[in-house]
Amino acid sequence: MKHQDLISQMTLEGKCHLLSGRDFWQTQSVKRLGVESMTLSDGPHGVRRQAEGGDQLGLGGSLPATCFPTAATMANSWDPQLGEQLGELLGEEAASQDVCVLLGPGLNIKRNPFCGRNFEYFSEDPYLAGKMAAGYIRGIQKNGVAACPKHFAANNTELRRMASNSVMDERTLREIYLTNFEIAVKEGHAKAIMSSYNMVNGVYANENAHLLQRILRDTWGFDGFVVSDWGACNDFTDGVRAGSHLEMPSTGGDSPRQLMQAVYEGRISEDKVNTRVDELLDVMLSTRAAVNPLKGKPFDVEAHHAFAQKASEQSIVLLKNEENILPLAPGSKVAVIGEFARKARYQGAGSSVVNCTKLEHTMDVIKNFDLNVVGFEPAYPRHGKTDPALIDKAMELARKADYVLMYLGLDEISESEGLDRSTLAIPSCQIEALKAVCGANPNVIVVMSAGSAVEMPWLNCCKALVHGYLCGQAGASAVLKVLLGEVNPSGKLSESYPVKYEDCSSSPYFPAKQRTVEYREGLFVGYRYYETAHVPVTFPFGFGLSYTTFAYSSLSVTPQSATFTITNTGDRDGAEVAELYVHAKNPSVYRPVKELKGFAKVFLKAGESKTVTIPLDDKAFRYWNSVTEQFEIDGGDYDILIGASVADIRLSGTVTVEGTDAPKCEDFDTIPSYRKGEIKAVSDEEFAALLGHPIPDGKWAGVIEPNDAIAQLYYAKSLKARFVWKVMDGMLKKSIEKGEPDLNITFIYNMPIRAIGKMAGGMVSQSMCDGILDIINGHGIAFLKGLVKIIAGFIRQQGVAKKQRALE
């Protein structure tokens, strides 16, 4: 142990307390030994350092910080180095605000476009997500702040996120939902990682030794600490035993008391506690030493704003450019239409919300650009129904201009933590406005703001489509620079855009009806499905246009790398993202027809050619073998495909790869749908064959259990409990109607009963939660017993909390 000297001077009580938070954002300290507490803070695209007096969930005001583009936006840059630079600025702002651990980046796979948090995640592809995340982590940690990639693992839905069980076969887990984290941990050397709320194959992520010990520590060599997502600690002792180091937020001493009891009863050894304390102390001491000299040091607000703009410029995706309507000539006569041009849509809602240092709105900054603006009309309400009067005015304005810049997208409520989407459509009031405006002026250029895929049945109405995603605080100018050609767009989509939601591979299985989220689509996520099953999409993964053109030539391939030439054949300088996909010709396991295994972003002056080499790393040919329980390689031929998108392969070559001679692990006859990629109606038998065991019964028993969410009180026997549900449901519906996401409500709605104890800052103990359950489920005597438990728990908890304060 590295910190034996310190640990030997700590009492068991002190050690148990160190593994659980002091309050909402801080760890405990051991002042007598010189161990200072650490502050943890969101977030993934800007620091959200909670100011004094924030609300219990910590979602009140936070200190001003730069709001960079969100992860979903940055992934479109396909530029991990840009991510690293962004991370460096995040680390600088974190240290300046005395934050030792920055809770990000978020890198869960965008399994389904309905997931309300997709805007916080990089991609549907684990390779791209992992590489981007590794860049962020390297950047954040440059000055000694710890990055904390999240949410580990298989956390791909918001509905009942704190109580759901992600069920999938080990191969899908390893190849899709863990490869991103593997790259982030190994190549980014993260000093912390956040365990997710959900269970993975029946075990809560925070107490899942398979994930935390066997894979994370033993296989990937992670040597940092694991922190639970806020309230994600189900059983504290099981968590510590499995490899979790820090429970957040504080439970007012309730969890440490449980851990001590477990040590006394021999359910966990003190050695195990010591090991966790040692691993945690290591990061506490090093980050504190790094942050102390930097705290309070002001950061350069203007320079960071300028970088936020640059990052956004590099990530904007040009999706359509009919008749080369873009870029606009200087002085072009434009009408600006759309509410989002007046008040920007630039980040999503929830724990990642940043209180910007400054914020650009298109109508405020457009005067800085060489455009003849004839006026602005909102055309649609930010949230709500079509307003014919607004549309009439917009049409009138459109007629006065040569071009219309029409700002559209998802509104605030559509992209929020704690709330999945229910449609891929943009609001109908916007579509109606667009159709009317197109009738008034055919030269409509749509500027889209949305952090995740949307359906575009209206695409033929506009001549051009510029997708800014969620561009951060400086996005408005970045978009205008692209429109005018001051920046040549070079972003490419990091996710597929289906024609309609029902086309998505996981649509039949999302959201989960009961507690079990079944990943029946297996490896067929996003383009892996569309390409294999030949399902047409609106825009494929990896697609993006430029104001110039690129030619690909002269490919040579070896099992170690692919080398080729790219030439800028147009008359403008620009950057091209070249993508490398691998296709296994005779696999022994089922495989998607194309899988991203490398990419390069290359800047070329007009007319210039460059030779590009993309290495083929250890992930290029591997597959997870469930017999040997490790990654193996099939010997044989593989096509190496170089594309401008997954659907636009420009060059191909074949390599013969030496295999690892592993035993066959899949019987194609038992999983025929997977062989063909036809996975929209996988039967129970076939899914069980893929899992290698019977499908776990996720049905809800009817009696509310500690891990059932408040949302499920609807089914409770007790009238009082159903009343609580009604109140919560009413509040949720109201906030949705208003279009204003309220995370306090969405959080509580999806929260299991046991988490009340975890989130109440020590006011509610686990035994009080048991009492609440008795009341919910029972009548008569059970009701009274529940009441007694709550009162007794309350009295005891006062004592525990007092003791905890004394320990500090």
Ligand code: BGC
């Ligand atoms: C979110 C995390 C976040 C944490 C602290 C949780 O609800 O899932 O991403 O870091 O809250 O705000």
